[in-house]
Amino acid sequence: MLDSDFHRGRRLRMKPGVRAMVRENEIRPADLVMPYFVVETDDAGFRKPIGSMPGQFQLSLQQLEKQVAAAVKNGLQSVLLFGIPKEKDEQGSQAYADEGIVQEAVRRLKDRFPELVVITDVCLCEYTSHGHCGIVQKGGEILNDPTLDLLAQAALSHVRAGADIVAPSDMMDGRILALRETLDDNGFASTPIMSYAVKYASAFYGPFREAADSTPKFGDRKTHQMDPANSREALREAAADLDEGADILMVKPGLPYLDIIRQLRDTFDAPIAAYNVSGEYSMVKAAAQNGWVDEERMVMEMMTSFKRAGSDIILTYFAEDVLGWLNK
Numbered sequence: 001m002l003d004s005d006f007h008r009g010r011r012l013r014m015k016p017g018v019r020a021m022v023r024e025n026e027i028r029p030a031d032l033v034m035p036y037f038v039v040e041t042d043d044a045g046f047r048k049p050i051g052s053m054p055g056q057f058q059l060s061l062q063q064l065e066k067q068v069a070a071a072v073k074n075g076l077q078s079v080l081l082f083g084i085p086k087e088k089d090e091q092g093s094q095a096y097a098d099e100g101i102v103q104e105a106v107r108r109l110k111d112r113f114p115e116l117v118v119i120t121d122v123c124l125c126e127y128t129s130h131g132h133c134g135i136v137q138k139g140g141e142i143l144n145d146p147t148l149d150l151l152a153q154a155a156l157s158h159v160r161a162g163a164d165i166v167a168p169s170d171m172m173d174g175r176i177l178a179l180r181e182t183l184d185d186n187g188f189a190s191t192p193i194m195s196y197a198v199k200y201a202s203a204f205y206g207p208f209r210e211a212a213d214s215t216p217k218f219g220d221r222k223t224h225q226m227d228p229a230n231s232r233e234a235l236r237e238a239a240a241d242l243d244e245g246a247d248i249l250m251v252k253p254g255l256p257y258l259d260i261i262r263q264l265r266d267t268f269d270a271p272i273a274a275y276n277v278s279g280e281y282s283m284v285k286a287a288a289q290n291g292w293v294d295e296e297r298m299v300m301e302m303m304t305s306f307k308r309a310g311s312d313i314i315l316t317y318f319a320e321d322v323l324g325w326l327n328k
């Protein structure tokens, strides 16, 4: 037997205390961001289950506050808000209305939970009648440059309402610069931008579009979101966003793109966020409801893999559950 050549990896796996001692990655409550869908409605009791996302709800302002209060008690430190307006139009004007639903939600949450980090998704698709992320020309093309000012106005209205971080998810070219300049010009030079820098045109957003009522009425998002086959392009997108002033880089979806998270981690020093999207959530939920998998262990393994791949932040619909498990 060649003692010196013989690696006994099991020595460090024999006892729980030793395993804990050599564990390389761990989930902290501060890593987690919980997304919520807030609906503009006169019914204060509105709390509608999202069929494609078991355990998730569309919430009125009042129900949102209640839900967040319970989560904050469990240690939740950050939320991401999506708004569903009463009225939609071609320009998505409710996206940048000062009294819009997300703006109201931000004011309400910051008022009640000043320490909570409130992040807003900046996009037009939940607010446009056609469900696209920008201004649509006759013939169907989504126009890049005319959309930028609307996105910047949306971000500004969120920050004026009190948002701590804005997260543009539209994938128009140049939008980070447009947001940065508008925020700076209006006295918000200190507000960070979390860019959906590397966002793929993914089937994993399917359940979200029911949740956010943002399914495009025609066409798809392939002219702005990335081709799932590409990774060099991801590095270009991330570099461009950093140049334009992004503070945090997000990769989306999460699990099918752990290689991209790792490449960004190895290439850039900026904080990285992984978005564990609706389809990733619903797959686990469906399997768990059938009794096919151990939900807690599976979710914790997924969360750990985001950290191992190099993410600092995890946006996930499991955030409330994970906090509950961490508190056990």
Ligand code: PBG
Binding pocket: 121, 122, 123, 124, 125, 126, 169, 170, 204, 205, 206, 207, 208, 209, 221, 276, 277, 278, 279
């Ligand atoms: C666009 C947006 C989407 C998601 C977050 N922001 C949907 C899309 O691009 O179609 C998806 C999130 C998820 O699937 O959980 N505003």
